[in-house]
Amino acid sequence: MGILDLLLGEKIIKHDTFFGQIESDKTRKKDATKSLNWKINKRIGPFQNDTFIILEGNHTNINSTQKIELRNFIENFDAIYAFEIDQLIESNNSFMKFKNWRSEYYIAFICPLFDSNTNFEINFEPIDEKNNDGYFCIELINRVLKNIAIL
Secondary structure (H helix, E strand, C coil): CCHHHHHHCECCEEEECCCEEEEECCECCCCCCCCEEEEEEEECCCCCCEEEEEEEECCCCECHHHHHHHHHHHHCHHHHHHHHHHHHHHCCHHHHHHCCHHHHEEEEEEEECCCCCCCEEEEEEECCCCCCCCCEEEEEECCEEEEEEEC
C-alpha cells in the first residue's frame, strides 16, 4: 500500500462467476458498518456496449439480494424484460421515438432505486449519440418494469 492509498483509500476487487470483476469505491477503513458502492461493467442481452452497474454493500460484502435480483433481470432480459419494454413504449405514444430501442439503444447504467434491495433504475442511451439525443429510463420494481421516463 502506497502513501496515496493511505490518504485516499484503496479499491477492493472481487471476482464473481456471473458478474465477473466487481470493484469497490476507494475506502480507507475496513469497517463493515460503513456503506460502500460496488461497480460492475457487464454486457447485457444483445447489446454490444457494456452496462455500468452499481450495487450497494460494505467493505466485506456486496448486497446479496441486489445481486440475485439483478442476475434475474440479466438472465431473463431477452425472454421477459425486452417484451415488457416494448409494451411500455407502445402504451405511451410520446415514447414512439424509442420503438427501435433494440437496435438504437443499449442499457448504459443500472443502480438501486431509493436504497432498495429489489428495485432498480435502468437507463438507456443511444448507441449513436451524435445523431440521436434521446435517453430514457425504466424502473424495475419487484421484478416488473414500470414508469418509463424521458431523460
